[in-house]
Amino acid sequence: xxxxxxxxxxxxxxxxxxxxxxxxxxxxxxxxxxxxxxxxxxxxxxxxxxxxxxxxxxxxxxxxxxxxxxxxxxxxxxxxxxxxxxxxxxxxxxxxxxxxxxxxxxxxxxxxxxxxxxxxxxxxxxxxxxxxxxxxxxxxxxxxxxxxxxxxxxxxxxxxxxxxxxxxxxxxxxxxxxxxxxxxxxxxxxxxxxxxxxxxxxxxxxxxxxxxxxxxxxxxxxxxxxxxxxxxxxxxxxxxxxxxxxxxxxxxxxxxxxxxxxxxxxxxxxxxxxxxxxxxxxxxxxxxxxxxxxxxxxxxxx
Numbered sequence: 001x002x003x004x005x006x007x008x009x010x011x012x013x014x015x016x017x018x019x020x021x022x023x024x025x026x027x028x029x030x031x032x033x034x035x036x037x038x039x040x041x042x043x044x045x046x047x048x049x050x051x052x053x054x055x056x057x058x059x060x061x062x063x064x065x066x067x068x069x070x071x072x073x074x075x076x077x078x079x080x081x082x083x084x085x086x087x088x089x090x091x092x093x094x095x096x097x098x099x100x101x102x103x104x105x106x107x108x109x110x111x112x113x114x115x116x117x118x119x120x121x122x123x124x125x126x127x128x129x130x131x132x133x134x135x136x137x138x139x140x141x142x143x144x145x146x147x148x149x150x151x152x153x154x155x156x157x158x159x160x161x162x163x164x165x166x167x168x169x170x171x172x173x174x175x176x177x178x179x180x181x182x183x184x185x186x187x188x189x190x191x192x193x194x195x196x197x198x199x200x201x202x203x204x205x206x207x208x209x210x211x212x213x214x215x216x217x218x219x220x221x222x223x224x225x226x227x228x229x230x231x232x233x234x235x236x237x238x239x240x241x242x243x244x245x246x247x248x249x250x251x252x253x254x255x256x257x258x259x260x261x262x263x264x265x266x267x268x269x270x271x272x273x274x275x276x277x278x279x280x281x282x283x284x285x286x287x288x289x290x291x292x293x294x295x296x297x298x299x300x301x302x
Contacts, residue, residue, distance in 0.1 A: 046250030061296030212254030229261030
């Protein structure tokens with residue numbers, strides 16, 4: 001049998017860098033060919049410390065990597081502690097309009113309305129009575145600044161919160177914060193560190209709510225049993241995606257719940273390198289830091 005039709009073994013052809021780049025891009029596009037059947041993934045990305053840096057700039061390569069994942073047929077969305085007011089602009093710069101968005105640490109799930117604009121409705125909302133927890137916290141943190149989010153998305157705050165988006169938020173007295181059910185309570189106390197908040201929560205015994213300590217001086221409180229994973233499970237079910245076909249990425253303590261949810265069902269959980277050790281321990285994998293483009297590194301491998 002003749003081997004004349006086969007290329008010479010071990011042969012190498014040297015091409016110019018520009019042509020090599022085109023070949024690499026062609027290979028990438030071939031792997032994204034819609035005619036090739038691939039398992040559709042639900043990819044949920046945290047925002048702060050995952051897709052954006054502390055100064056609100058984007059993590060290197062994240063926009064192109066998200067587009068790459070989208071072309072490959074995956075559903076890319078966000079799961080964040082931010083309210084919708086602080087989330088919508090991030091979707092715009094990422095260039096995505098996912099069918100769902102999980103906000104307020106899982107207490108609010110939004111669904112996109114028909115059309116090309118970023119128009120969403122509050123599809124599922126969880127609330128709780130905040131009066132008891134507010135009184136407990138004020139006893140221990142009388143000088144802290146407080147904010148609540150109502151079921152309709154309106155936010156009320158006692159004092160301006162530095163670095164927080166308060167667009168369309170309203171300043172009120174402390175007593176008004178607990179006048180009606182809320183989706184979340186945010187406590188900001190610059191004099192407290194992460195460990196101070198962890199110890200305070202343990203001391204108070206907030207057993208009737210869910211909570212997460214932020215990597216800066218803030219505490220986020222949600223209804224009991226609610227976190228990003230509960231919102232994502234609703235989304236996964238609505239989209240009909242297999243539980244094992246889930247990839248979640250984050251860097252904070254409020255991401256631990258969705259890490260466990262993904263791993264318990266055979267999915268993937270990836271922590272950012274700069275996250276606390278306990279967060280990295282909870283994930284199945286660790287990528288590089290947000291500054292080094294950790295999200296892009298993972299998505300480009302899909």
